[in-house]
Structures are given as C-alpha cells and as structure tokens.
Amino acid sequence: MAFTFAAFCYMLALLLTAALIFFAIWHIIAFDELKTDYKNPIDQCNTLNPLVLPEYLIHFFFCVMFLCAAEWLTLFLNLPLLAYHVWRYTSRPVMSCPGLYDPTTIMNADILAYCQKEGWCKLAFYLLSFFYYLYGMIYVLVSS
C-alpha cells in the first residue's frame, strides 16, 4: 500500500466531485426557483453565470490529472462530459461575460426544461463518479 500519484488524483477528484455535486444541486434549485417564479431571471442568471466556468474548469482539471496519472478508464469515462462541456460552451449565446445563461431566453420552457434536465443528469453523473472515485482510490491504494 503506497500513496501513488493516481491515489492522489482520486482523492482530489473525490473532493472536487463533492464540490461539483453542490454546483449541480445549486443549479437545480436555481432553475426550480425560476420555474416557480421566485426569482427574476436577470438576477438568477447573474448568480448562475459566474459558476459555469469554474465547474467546467474543475472538471477539466481532474480530467487532466487522470491523464497525467494514466488512469485511462477513468479518463475515458469522463471524456463524454468533457466534450459536452466544450460543446455547450462553444454554442452559448452571444454574451460579453462568462457564462451560459441568457436572461432573455432562459424563461423559454424548452430551455428551462433542458437546463433542469441537464442539472439532474449532471447530479447523477457526479454522484456515480463520486463513488467510482472512492472505489478507485481504495483500489489504487490497496493494489499498489
């Protein structure tokens, strides 16, 4: 049992994924608030938009870590989400500040539903990957 770089990656990913889970929950709540008319879309977009890039960067960051640690399977599992993030950010509406959400279109039922579904899917993904990283960390620790 040794503390390898891979194990370190998994531990880091574990912590960061916990953070990402909170991001996802935050998104879901935020969109639910929009749907139930609690918040003004401008305010809501202003609070959500700054969180988008950090989330993507965190995910990108531990993907790179896994690349460095040559954890191919883990990397492979994360690639679809990474690709999705890249696609999502490149196809964002024209806006001068970072972020994805445009207050003028966010109230469109299609977009709102999409964002909510996206939030739930991400939450599920992060939760699963949380346990996977936990398992991976222990596996790496035990096997090495």
Add this chain to the structure above:
Amino acid sequence: MSAPGRTNLRGSVGYSQNSTPNGGAAPPCQNGPLQTYPPMYPPTGYYGAPPHHQGYPGVSAPGKAPVTNSANYYQSNQQHHVAPSSYSAGPPPQPYATVPSSAPPPPPPHAQYSQQPFQQPPYAPPGSYYAQQPYQVSPAQLHQQPGLVAAPASGPGAPIYPSAPGSGHYGTTRTTTAPEATQMGAPLHHYSAAPPPPTAALHPGYEAAAQMTVNGKGCAAGVQNSSHQHYDQSHPAPRSYNSYSGGGADRPASGTLSASAHSSPGRHQGTPFGFAADSGASSASAAASGPAGALTSSSSDDDDEDEDEEAGGDSSSSSTGSASPVPNNYDSLEGGSYPDSMPPSNDMTNQAQPYSNYGYQGMPPAYQQGPAQPTDAPPSQNLYGPSGYQPYSQPFPSLSQLSAALGGLSGVPELEVEALRPVNLLQERNLLPPRPLEAPEPDISSDLKKVNCSPQTFRCTLTSMPQTQALLNKARLPLGLLLHPFRDLQLPVITSNTIVRCRSCRTYINPFVTFLDQRRWKCNLCYRVNDVPDEFMYNPVTRSYGEPHKRPEVQNSTVEFIASSDYMLRPPQPAVYLFVLDVSHNAVEAGYLKRFCDSLLENLDKIPGDTRTRVGFLTFDSTVHFYNLTEGLSQPQMLVVSDIDDVFIPSHDSLMVNLKESRELVKELLTSLPAMFSQSRETHSALGPALQAAFKLMSPTGGRVSVFQTQLPTLGAGKLQSREDPNQRSSAKGVQHLGPATDFYKKLALDCSGQQIGVDLFLLSSQYADLASLACIAKYSAGSVFYYPSFHHVHNPAQMEKFRRDLERYLTRKIGFEAVMRIRCTKGLSIHTFHGNFFVRSTDLLSLANVNPDSAFAVQMSIDDSLADSSLACFQAALLYTSSKGKRRIRVHTLCLPVVSQLSDVFAGADVQAITCLLANMAIDRSISCSLSDARDAVVNAAVDFASAYRSSVSNLQQSGLVVPAVMRLFPLYVLALLKQKALRTGTSTRLDERVFAMCEFKTQPLPQLMRMLHPDLYRLDNMSDQGALHLNDAVVPQPRLLHLSAETLSRDGAFLMDCGSVFYLWIGKGCGETFIRDVLGCPSYASVPSNMSHIPELQTPLSERVRAFLDWLQDNRAFSSTFHVVKDDSSAKAAFLQHLVEDRTESASSYHDFLQHVHQQMSK
C-alpha cells in the same frame, strides 16, 4: 420551434425542389409548362372573370356603414340626434320594454333607469336609457361591451354614481361615447369624474346615436331570432326587413341589461349578423322609404362607427385604427363568412338546406354565369358554387357524404361537416374565398359566444382545445395564442375599490366564472370557490343590489379597471419622451432630420400625455449633445459631451423638460435643429454612448426613447462591424449573422426594461447597419423597430412619405408605460414560449416597459394535464399599465374555448391563419437559434405532418392525393407563402437587414397585418362592378373578388391591386384599357404613366372615385398607412410586385403545385 404538438424536425428531408436546375430556364414567376392544370383550371382563369362574377343582385347594395374617422362619427351622431324623434315615434319606449323575447330580465332595468332624473326631454324617453343599450345589445362586439354606465351616468342628470351601499365610489364608465376624446382615459375625466356642462349639450346627440345603434343591433338580434339565417346579400331583402321591423319589438330582448349575458338569442359573437342585419335593414328601408331609409342606414353607420371607434381609439387616429375589424364586418355583407373557415356553429344548424346555406345560397344567376361555371369546370371550381357540394363529395363518399347526410338529418352541425370536408389539394385549385378569411368561432354556447373575446384581440390556433397533449400531438398542429392586447378599442372602464380576483390564482372575475349562489363564485381557471365581496353585490349599471352576475366585469370579456394604489410600485409616472437623433454626416445626407422635426412640430399637441409630460432631445455623432430647454432660457442650450467612453449627464434637471412649460423652446429647437448640423462632416456614430446617456437620463422616470439611426455604430461601446457579405445574399446555403453580434444592446435593453424605459428604433439606413444587433435594444425593452432601407429625402420619396406617415402614427398613438402583462390559463395548460418584443420576467409574466397599440404577441402553449374534467378552457391576459394621463389601469381580456376529445373536432376548430402566424414565429426563432434551412424544413414538415395526421385520422378515406380538411385547405398555400417571405427565403438576393427586419415584423405585427404580408390580397380593379359593393356615407365601395396570387390571374388588359399590408401595388397591364388609365391615373395612355407614380390623383370620374373609395376603405382599418406604387408591366419595379405572386415558380422557389407534389411525396415516405 419544437412545439409539443409537432415534431417538426424530420431529418433533413428538406425542400429540395427549391433549387431545381431549371431555375434559370423558365421565366421567373411564370407558370410555364410545369403548371399542368388545364383541365381543372382553365387558362382564362377563374378570375379572369367577366365583370359578373361578383354579382349578387339580390340586394343591390345594402347601405353599409362607413369606416370613417371620428369626424364622421361625430357627425353621424349629430344626425342621429335629430333622427330618433321620427324614428322612435314608431316604437316608443314601451315596445322596447315589452318584448324581452328570450330575456328574463328580473327587474326590467330600464325601469330603474327611467327613475333616474334625466332631464333630456327631447331625447330622453328612450335615449337616456337606451343610450347604453348598444353595449348590452351587442355582446357580439365584445369591446363595446355592455353594462356600463356611460353617458347616462354622466349625463346632465347624474354626474356621478352615488356610493354603493357599504362601498366606495363605483364609477363605471365607458369610452365609446366620447369620440372627441383623444385618449381612452379621457372620457373618464369628461363624464365620470367631472361632467362639464358643455358636454351636456352633446350628450343627447350621443345618446340618440346610441339609441339608433340599438335599433340596428336590436334588429340584428331580430333577424337572427326569426330566421336564423346566415344572412347574405342574396337573401331576399323582404325577409330581413320583416325581421327587422319585427325586431323592433325584440330589441329590448337583447337590449336589456339582464339579457345581455345569457339570454339573448344565439347570436354570433362575430359581426356577421349584426352587420348583415344592419345592411338588410338599411337597404330594405332605403328601398321602402326615402327618409326612413336614410335614417336607418345612418344607424348602421353608427353601428360601424362603434366598431370603428373600437378600432380607432383615439380620435386622432381612429381612421388608422388597428388593422382588421372592418374587413370582417364587411365580409358578412359580401356573402357571409366562409363556411370552411368557421367552426361548427349552432347558428347554422337550423338551416334547412344543408349545403347551400353557405356563402352563396341564394346566389344570383350572375354569379353562376361567371367563367367559373361549375358545369364547365371540374369539381374543383365549385367550391363556392351552389351546386358544388355534391360533385365534391362524390370522390369521398365515405366520410363527407355520410356525415353530411347525418348533418342534414340528425342535427350534426353542418359547419363542422363543412370544416372537415376533405379537400384534395392536388385536384382543387380554386381555394381562395372571395373575401379575406374571417376568424373561426369557437363552438361554445351562444351565450358564451356573445361575451367571448374578440378574435382581433385574442385568438387561439385551435378554437377547440384538445383534451390532452396526446390528442394535440396527434393533430400535429401548434397550440398557441395570438394576442393584440393593447389594440385601439373601446371598452368598458370600471372604477371600483375592490377588483374582484380569485384568491388563489389571482384571475380577474370574468364572464366565464360560475356563480354558485349570490355570495360565491367559482374561478374558471383554477376552480377555486371565492366569496363575492359586498361591494360587488351592487351593480352600478342597473343601480341594483344583489346581482353580482350583472356587473360589467361579468358581462364583458374585455374590460379595463382603474387600478388602485395596490397595483403601483411607485406613483404613476408621467409621460416622458426622449428623442435620440443621429446627426452624423450620413444622417444629414439622408435628410431625415428635417422631416422628423416637422412631423414632431405638427404633432406636438397630439402627443399623448397630460400636464406632466416631459420631453428631451439628445443628438449624437462622434460626440453626444444634450439640450438644455429649461423654461426661461431665451434659446435652447446645447451641451456637448465628448467623453464617449464614460458618458455623464451634464445637467440633471434641465434636460428633460416639461413640454407645457418649455413648449416654445422645444419648438425653437425643432425649427433650428435641421440647420444646425447641415454642415456636419462627422461620419462616425456613437450610438452606444448615446443610448447609455439616454438610459441615464431616463432612469429616474422611465418613459419612451425614440432612437433614429442611419448607419452602423462605429464608436464607443456597442460599436459594430459590417458582417454582411453582399455576395452571400442569395446563397442558398444558409444565412449567417441573423443573431446579434454583441450583447451590449441586449444588456442595455434589459437595464432599460428594469427602469421602465422602452426604446423604439428607427433605422433609416442605406447601408448595412446590423439590424440584427441593433434591434435587440427594442426587442427586449418592448419597443418597436422601424426600418427604411435606402432612405433618402430626395432619391427615395416613397420611403420619405412612408416615414412621414409612420411618424405621425407613432407620435400620436396611444402609449402605456411601466406595463406588465400576465397570461393565465385554465389549470392543466401552461405557457411554453412567448413571441414578441418584451422581457419575460417569469413563466407567465411579460415585462413591457412601454406598450403600444400596434404590437402583438404570440404564445405557444402546452397541455400538461388532461382537461377532461372541464368542458371549457379559458385564457386571460391582464395588462397592467400607466396611461399617458398618469392613471394606472388594468386591461383584461378573457377568451373561452371548448375542450374536445375527438381529433375531428380539433381539426374542425383549427384556425389556419393563426396557425400560420404562430408557425412563422416559431420558424423565426428556429432560424435564429439554429439555421435558416432548419427553420424552412420545419415549416415544410409542419404541412407534411399535418396532412399525414389528417390522413391517418380519417381511416376510411379512399382518396389518394394530398387531402386536408376544408378549414385547413389554405394551409399549404400559406406555408409556401411563408417560405417565400423575405424573412425565410433562400436563393433570392435579400439584404441581411431587410431579412432581419422582416423577422422582427413577423414577431410583432398583429395577425391581419401579418396575413397580408404573407399572402397579399389581389384584386382586379378595372372591371369592378357595383354589385356587392358597400355604401358608406355617400361613397360606394366596390368589393372585388380576391384573386389567386399567380401570374395566371393577371391579364394584360387589366389593372390589379395588391394589398401587401404596408404597401399597395397597382399593376397596370400593357393592354390595360385607356379608360382606366385616363379615368383613374389621369394619364392619356399607358406609355405616359410615369414609372414612379405613388399616388392616385383625385379625379372626379366615377371609376376613380370608386377605386379611391376602395383604397381608402382598405386603408382605413390599419394602423400605419400604407404606401402606394403604380407598377407598369414593363417597369423595373415589376419584380417587387411579382415576388409576391407566391403561387408561381421563381428561380429559387417552386410553384404551389410543385410544393404540393413535394408535400405529397414527403407524406408517402
């Protein structure tokens, strides 16, 4: 664009016929060999039509009311004011009271009224009471709605209502009777608040006039009562006359207050009966007796005036009121509403002749003798022929005949059968109705129909609401609403301390709620049971207690409340107007400034507002200039801010000044402004900073900013680059840059919206100015966009004229400030997407910094839960705004539709025009968010999906080919027309700005205007006959037939008028008769007609008078006046005309026939 009801993305099936290789081969817009319809569509053309084809000799020309402006209204009122004496001599007050035919008015309300001290002896007996009757009588005209204490309340006798027991001030008033008022709000002041003695003199006039209206309408009810006939002109006049005279006694029936909602005879909510009756009455009586005839016809005048006032609103603009009321009305004269466009309607069911009652029942021989003779033409020509039905139904024995038989025997509404009659589009060519389509009516009980909201205000794509989303999906039609909420109209205004609303969903009380007992009502949207407040028990109209269901709120589906301070976040703002003017070299070259200043000077007194009205001016080139106009200065002071990176306001209180106090300075500024910059050499434009300055200037108050821009902004924040590649204009590949280049304008617009500032953009540019980006400033602040491509004061007089007219309307039209609109719908329905100019603040709330009477909205809906437990679905749009007089008001529209569970009922209730417009909105969204080709595919697929859905729903349909129900028979044509619009076309050279502007128009124009843009109305003018013509005041307005938009219908020896909504084209064929050219155009010969003629000279020839009467009539019912172009067959301007012939093949788009083939192929895939 993905409405739940449609799956519109069918991969990339595309619309491949677009770019057929022989594009260049056949001359554009000519149906060459491809159009092979000879057998069914004789080349002479159905419409090539000898003059007879429109003959309806039965009733030669019913006296029809004028669509005139308020001046006439006023006059005719005055006439009436004399008239009643002779008229009402016949039926004195008693008869009015005696025959409440179907009305059970518990306490005859007039009795209560007559107890009131009205001192108007000459006119009083019926007048004082009946004056308000029109509004009760005609629930049909929704907005001239019942129940309001109008003139009488404020008449000389009774200035203000006494307080209701236990309540505060109940003043209800209505504005209809005050044509002299310039604002909706005005009458309130005039009558209710402080009835000034001078107006008292007028009242008798109004009331008398109103009384006449009653008569007109009473007889309308009478007609319907007695015969249930769908009146058209071919009906024998005597019948309607009889019923008219008989109707005299019936008047009170529908006239009484109590009767208004639920008891008067089933009358169409639309206008047909009312007007039909009017016309019948007037023509009949005209025939019978001279003076009486004149009298009655003027009574129908009045009737129309009501309608028109409703459209016109302000007296200053009533002639240019909102677009559509009148055509609909006149349609009824013209031979009825088109059966297929109407949903099943009980009114029709009593008819004995199942088929022939449509349209041309008693069709005079002249009509049948037209070239479109059923006998020598294939069945397809018979659509409107009297004997046409049988031949049609033969190919489809299974469905149509069976159901028709059923309809005849067992009372299935024939209209439904007619609406569902399968039409094989590949065989039938003659689809157009002779007059523009009317909105279908929901199939609800006649009581509800009468109080239902006008289709001009509120229209649903499916007038029969499917019960479940699954059913909607099966129908493959988009579900949505088209709203025109702030339309110029007359409506009851209600002042009350408590505005009764549902406690859980906050719905305003409306005619469709149910009263469980005297003290409780059940909300029709959320079904909660609410208490009726004490105050509501008192009815100010009848001044009786304990009749909550007779309150005006419950009698009218369109009402306006004067809101209390609960509805204010801050004190109502004054009317504040800021004009932001481009004065760069380019602007000076274009020369708009002079025109603008002149227009503003002319209309300075007509700008809506009160004593608090404030104005300001701001000009910009590479710097921003402010104008200090404080009262007391000897001349305006110009303050220049050259720091455009950080604009500041040089002086806070002197830049926006009170118009009243500083009028002279404002005038001086406007006079000197054009000269001030005439030497300007500054080519840059700092629009962004100027807008920021405007925002800062306006944020304390809110208001309206009008921006005039002539070029691409090149300096400071929000500067833009040219994105258009002229070589790509006609590329079929896909159009780039339909979205904004920067979000600067959008963010600024949102800031503006937050501060209640609406921004209207006038773009007068000859070059590309990136409207896609600039329009955002108006789009999200609920403004409007005006675009004048290649504007130049000398080189382009047509645009200049258009600009002048638009400005006049723009400056004087009504305006609402700090508005929000909420749309509520029955539980189970939800709003999916909004279309229009606004900011969506929450799922059902639109934030409108400014609201104007010319913009419309569209809403897509979805069905979340089954509506099975209710038989009616309701929608309520409530618009809360501050009027220009500083009154907070709430305008509430409620629409009620039946819920159906059968697919066939859904189809029968489809409103093809509304569907097309909603589809257009969805397509525009799609083309911006995805791509143009995607949007086009989706539009085509909408047609394909619908046809497939219909085919699969009708299992026993033997017919192969492209079969659609008759109500939707124009759908493929409209879809094709949509694809050929500037907004969505490909392959034809279209400037990016023009395309984007067309898209903006689609999003904001009201439906009638949109339909004219989409599918212009084409008429032949040189052989107009007087048959079927309308008689307005002293003018005869001929009613030529609607023609297909195809080169086939044009003939060299004719003159054709195309009405494209904002522009008229008069196409003159090479061989056009000398008489027409001489009498109408005032030129000796075809060759001498100038190529840029843009008006019709006022010649005194009969033909000229008729043509002008027709043009004026068309013009009268739209908000912005249209420009006019004479297009010679050999002129270069011909292309502009020919591009609207949507049924023809062009280089880049297929013909209607090809399109149908394409749809058919797609269906079979």
